[in-house]
Amino acid sequence: METQRVRFSCHSCGKGVECSRGETPCEVLEGWLTVSHWKGAGVVSHYNFCSISCLKSWADAHVPKVPDVFLKSFGADKT
DSSP states (O other), X not given: OOOOEEEEEOTTTOOEEEEETXXXXXXXXXXXXXXXXEEETTEEEEEEESSHHHHHHXXXXXXXXXXXXXXXXXSSOOO
């Protein structure tokens, strides 16, 4: 009989871990981060990240960027 496995992958770098029968996700994903995105009533998506830096990379890619033309409208570059 084949053992059922569930594979979890980092949504940023793709690193993966497998959870076999008898193991709980909290054991396999120890140290990982999971973000839940509520999309509506009873609809939720889960995103797993192997590290804080992967979560940051993913979040940075999903945050709207301020257009350069807007920033330049303030005059001198004050970063």
